Amino acid sequence: MLPVCRYLIGIFLGLGILVTGTLNLSAQTQQEKDKDESEEPVEDPIVTILRQRVDAYRQTVGIVVGEIRGTRRTVYARGTLNRATIRKATGMTVFEIGPLSSLYTSALLGLMVKDGEVSLSDPVSKFLPDSVKIPEYSGQPIRLEHLATHTSGLPRLPNNVISADLNNPLDGYSVDLLYQFLSTYPLTYDVGTTYEYSEVGMGLLGHVLAWQAGKSYDALIQEYISTPLKLANTGSTPTISMKTLMATGHDRTRRPITAWSDTTLVGGNGVRSNILDMMAFISANMGIIYVMPEYTEEDSIKFQAAFEEVIRPRYAASRPGVETALGWRARKGARDRYTHWLSGRTGGFYSFVGFNKLSRRGVIVLSNSSVPIDDIGFHILTPGYPLASPPKLTSTADPQTFQAYTGTYEFSPGLTVDIMTTDGKLYGQPPGQMRSELFPESNRNFFLQQENAQITFVKDVAGNITHLLFLKNGQTREARKIR
Structure with a gap:
C-alpha cells in the first residue's frame, strides 16, 4: 500500500503544481492585459x-x-x-x-x-x-x-x-x-x-x-x-x-x-x-x-x-x-x-x-x-507659443441682406476697405490686398477668422447702413460708409 500512497500523493502534488502554475499564468496574463489597456500609445503632439x-x-x-x-x-x-x-x-x-x-x-x-x-x-x-x-x-x-x-x-x-x-x-x-x-x-x-x-x-x-x-x-x-x-x-x-x-x-x-x-x-x-x-x-x-x-x-x-x-x-x-x-x-x-x-x-x-x-x-x-x-x-x-482657439461656428445669414453692406468704408483719410458680395458670401478687401471672407454670426454681425476680429454693420433710423464697427483686441474702430 505504501508505494501506492506515495504514487497518489505524487499525482496530487503534481496536480497542485499544475493548478498553481495555471492560476499564476492566468493572473500574469490578466496583469499584462490590464497593463496593455492602461498604456495605450501616446499620439505625437504634431500628429x-x-x-x-x-x-x-x-x-x-x-x-x-x-x-x-x-x-x-x-x-x-x-x-x-x-x-x-x-x-x-x-x-x-x-x-x-x-x-x-x-x-x-x-x-x-x-x-x-x-x-x-x-x-x-x-x-x-x-x-x-x-x-x-x-x-x-x-x-x-x-x-x-x-x-x-x-x-x-x-x-x-x-x-x-x-x-x-x-x-x-x-x-x-x-x-x-x-x-x-x-x-x-x-x-x-x-x-x-x-x-x-x-x-x-x-x-x-x-x-x-x-x-x-x-x-x-x-x-x-x-x-x-x-x-x-x-x-x-x-x-x-x-x-x-x-x-x-x-x-x-x-x-x-x-x-x-x-x-x-x-x-x-x-x-x-x-x-x-x-x-x-x-x-x-x-x-x-x-x-x-x-x-x-x-x-x-x-x-x-x-x-x-x-x-x-x-x-x-x-x-x-x-x-x-x-x-x-x-x-x-x-x-x-x-x-x-x-x-x-x-x-x-x-x-x-x-x-x-x-x-x-x-x-x-x-x-x-x-x-x-x-x-x-x-x-x-x-x-x-517655440512650444510655449499658443495654438489658435478652435474656429467659431458660423450661423445662417440671409445672403440677400449682404447687398446692403457692399460699398467703401473709411476709417480715416486714405485708410479704406471695400465690402463686396460674391456667390452668396461677404468679403472685405483693403486697397492693394487680397480679399478676406466675413463669416456671419447673425445678419449684421460677422467675424474675420484670420484676425480674430468682429465686424458689425450699423443702420440709421431709416434702415440704411451708415458705418461699420471693427472690434479687435478689445478696441473698437468705426469706419464710415462713403459710397
Whole structure:
C-alpha cells in the first residue's frame, strides 16, 4: 500500500503544481492585459494638431509639416491632395507656397551677388529697358536691396491688374503691364525708410535678376539653388513630375480654387514646392548645407557666405522688435537668438516657414486651404507659443441682406476697405490686398477668422447702413460708409 500512497500523493502534488502554475499564468496574463489597456500609445503632439485641423475643425483638406532638428528631418502629413481623391498628402506633395517664393528670389540675389553678377546697391533701372521709368522719391532710386527688404515704397500689388478673380488677381498680368505700372506709380515716402510688404517689388526683383542673367526665372532657380541642393520639385512652372504630385487649393469652406496663374511676378508669389525640397532649402539658410558631390569646397563656402548675408537683419519692419532681412522677417529673442520666419497665402493655399539658426531648429507648414496656419509653425518652433482657439461656428445669414453692406468704408483719410458680395458670401478687401471672407454670426454681425476680429454693420433710423464697427483686441474702430 505504501508505494501506492506515495504514487497518489505524487499525482496530487503534481496536480497542485499544475493548478498553481495555471492560476499564476492566468493572473500574469490578466496583469499584462490590464497593463496593455492602461498604456495605450501616446499620439505625437504634431500628429494631434494636424488631425484636429483636418478632421475635427475641417479647416483644410491636406496639410504637411517638415521639422528640422540639426541634421535630422521629420515629415508629418494629414489629409488628401483634394476632396475628390483618396491620395494622401505626403512629403512629396507639391503646394503653391505664395509669399515664400520671395525666399527663393532673395537667395538668388545673395548668390548672384557672391558671383559678382549684381550688387545690392545697383539701381533697378540698370536692368530694365530705357523706356521703363522706375519711380523715385526726392531723387532717390529704388535699389535691389530695397526690393528684397520691402522698403522700396512699392505697394503690395500693382494698381493695374486686369483679373476679375479676387482669388487669382495676377492672372493675365503681363510684362508690359508691369512696365506701365512702374512708369506711372508715384512713391509717397523716402526709399529705404519704411517697411511695406510688396509682392510686386519682390516679383520685380525676380524679373530683373532673370533679365540680367538672360534666362528664365525657373532656369535661374535650377542653376543656383535646385541643382546644388538637389531640389527635385521646385519652380514656378510645374514639371510633369510636379503636376502628378500637385495638391488642389481650397478656400476657407474647403471649396476647390483655381490654381494661381501668375507668369510675370513669380518671384513674389508664383513658386511651387514640397516639404522635402523646402527642408533642404531652409537647412541651407540655417547654414546646414549639403551640395552635390561635383561641387567643390569653395562652392560650399560661397553658399555659406551668401546665406549669411541673406538672413542678416537690415531694416526695422512694421511691428516693434521685428526686422527685415533679404526676404525674411526676424525677431531677436533671449540670448540674442534670432527667429526668422515668413508666411502667407494664395487663393487656395497657406504656407509658413520659420527657423532659429543657433538652436538649429526649423519648421515648414504647407496647407491646401487659405486658412492661416502660422500658429502651428510658431508652436512647433517655440512650444510655449499658443495654438489658435478652435474656429467659431458660423450661423445662417440671409445672403440677400449682404447687398446692403457692399460699398467703401473709411476709417480715416486714405485708410479704406471695400465690402463686396460674391456667390452668396461677404468679403472685405483693403486697397492693394487680397480679399478676406466675413463669416456671419447673425445678419449684421460677422467675424474675420484670420484676425480674430468682429465686424458689425450699423443702420440709421431709416434702415440704411451708415458705418461699420471693427472690434479687435478689445478696441473698437468705426469706419464710415462713403459710397
